[in-house]
Amino acid sequence: MDFTERSTRVYRTKQLYTKEELELRESRCVHEQPAFCAAVCPLKLDAREFARLCSEGDFASARAMLERITPFPLILACGCEAPCASACRLGELPGGEGLDFPALERAAMRLGAPRSGRGLLKFRKKKSAAVFGAELFTLAAAAELARKSYPTTFFVAESCAEELISRCAPFLPEADVLAEAERLCGMDMDVRYSCDLSPELFASLSGNYDLLCVSRDFLLELDASAEPDPVTLLCPSPGVLSRPSGERGVLGALYDARRAGVSADRMAQGMDPATLRGEEGPVVSRLHTDLSSAVPSRRTGEPRGGYDSAAARAEASRCIQCECVECLRGCAYLRHYGKFPRILTREIYNNAGIIMGDHMMNKALNSCALCGQCSVVCPNGYDMAEICLSARENMVATGKMSLAVHEFALYDQIFSNTEGFLARPQPGHDRCRYLFFPGCQAAAIAPEVVARAYSDLCARLEGGVAIMLGCCGAISRWAGRTELSAETDSQLRSALDELGNPEIIAACPTCAVTLGGLSPGGVRGIWDVLLELGLPASASHAGASASLHDACGARGDARTQGAVREIVRRLGFELTENGWSGDRAPCCGYGGLVSYANPEVASELARSCLDGPPDRPQITYCMACRDRLAREGAQSVHILELVYGVQAAQTPGISEKRRNRLLLKQTLLRDIWGEDLKNEPLGFRLDITGEARALMEQRMILDTDVAAVMRAYRESGEAVLDADSGLLSARLRLGNVTFWVKFTEDSEGYTVHRVYSHRMTVETR
């Protein structure tokens, strides 16, 4: 199968998800859910942020938060029933106590400087309001209405502000009564003291005002049977806003006053007060907080005069700032983009919908390792892998996916399943009971290990062991190329069929998953077989301490994880495990083809897998993990290297990996089946300098590409000579890429000095 470049002139899109499907996915991310303390507050005080400001000693900003949510913050601070303190998760710890928010509120009001300046210029509204009778609800409602710039008149029987405040908030200490009275006097509100509150007064005045609000007692005087609506607080018969029956406490009164203000706004605009009220009152938070590392602590006792700055900071510092960051803690990819899954999903969804213009999220959706770690560590099982993979498939289907990102890997899969492919029964068996499938990376990185393992399995298993060298198709699956995946499936299925549908013994956990449905004979890991047969004599019993990196292919596969640990134990290693092993293990950066799409993220992923001192062996059971970790400086070793006592080359390059696969195939054919594959000789000397070799690795240019360019040059003689450097430059278009080689020549051949490539075509005009 060949890949041809798409056209950016084709305007096609396919909706990634329906609105419901998108919302279902997004709803699993609870990072943006309010903290528990904030969720229970009907006045919507962000108590988590309030505690943070207090812990930093920024009492002025903390005070401003209180002044924003209520017109009388001291009344709130002294009288609030504080559901936030009861909801604080610190109270759930054995011996722990929730944060003392009321004490912090009192401290913020006392220690924080009041806001200076007069604020925004406000224009008085045309509709006017009148409030009758003194209670906490009416006091706060009058202030809410005045704050909303309705010209407000407050009729009370009390004779002065202090008396009014004391009557509405009898629990308030004297100093605070004076402060709140002063605050009341500073409001843009006309307070009429010493009024004779009677139904007659109401009847004579009510016609002069557009919005009316009365105390509960006064409402009953007006109409003994009246009961306001529990949501809008509107009592239709006298046409007033009032407090519903029942004791609702200080917080309830202040919350009712706010709701009355919302109703007043609706009524002033001639709307039904029940419409468009938005989310009001306390909510249930779905936030997840990891309390496993939280230390129980007790409240800082509040002295008679309240906290001083240090005590307030100490109390606020107990706050653990509840938030759900489980996925980011585990995944270097999410950390790299600094985005939580909900946001990332929405952006990826929007990206798929772009018909013309830049797809800004292409790189991000191609940088996910598809390893599934997030779905394990997220309390709600958020699955970024499913989202990124479906987005890749969607973009491939609509011709919006760049071929350049995955082309090298896709051709690597095709190479594995053509030139590098081998499917043979064990000599003497037409149909075999088992088939050894080492996986493309094992053949590419440790061919000797594969040869030893196969010979061991043949010697110790009854019923014949076939071998299949090739790629399981994971690469095309990760790239979202379903067509190539289907082609690979059918190729492998028919090869398995010819071999009698043996049970597959996979040496790679990802291959085991990918091949799962292909063979009727089933699949199991080589580790299971080795445990059954016992370790071969070649096994090295090092007896040192080591760490183990679990492969993403074995996520959720307790049997494989357990079998590998048992082998490691039998090899004499003492394992140290951190909290990121087993199902929670991060990906090495090979998964999802990240190393092709975004080498930087791949490297960050691999570094996040490093565990322990660099000289301590890190055992892997996936050859790709072994390679990726070694590139980041780890002493990584594949478990089969230990079992068969072979140490593979540390980090083979891209060309060496291909060569190793071919050599393994040739060696097996020669040694086991007596077939000698002749390598076509190049026919000339081709030396590649170290500088050129490094460029080839970086620019993903293979030895075979360079050889093809030189062969073409020998045929056509076409090249450019640079007189300054003395280098010749020849080029050849291979598939979708033009390769350029800068070289010098002598009578025997060529020395390659530099190589580069471009995907653009170039023609004269």
Added chain:
Amino acid sequence: MPDDKNYYEIDPQGKLSCRKCGVPLVKGDAVFGYLDNAFPVQLPVCPKCGFVYVPEELAMGKVLSVEKVLEDK
């Protein structure tokens, strides 16, 4: 993109020559194409055989960056 915009300073000293034809390369009209987009450019071209030379700094610089922009379209 305006016609004939230069992304590469063609060396005026004639230090580049065609190995096959043995003549110096000259400034010539060429066109880059990618994903159904075309960009007219001037590049060193052999006046005899038409060999178009794409220098490394151009290929790994401007050409690569334009490729990446188009790949995200």
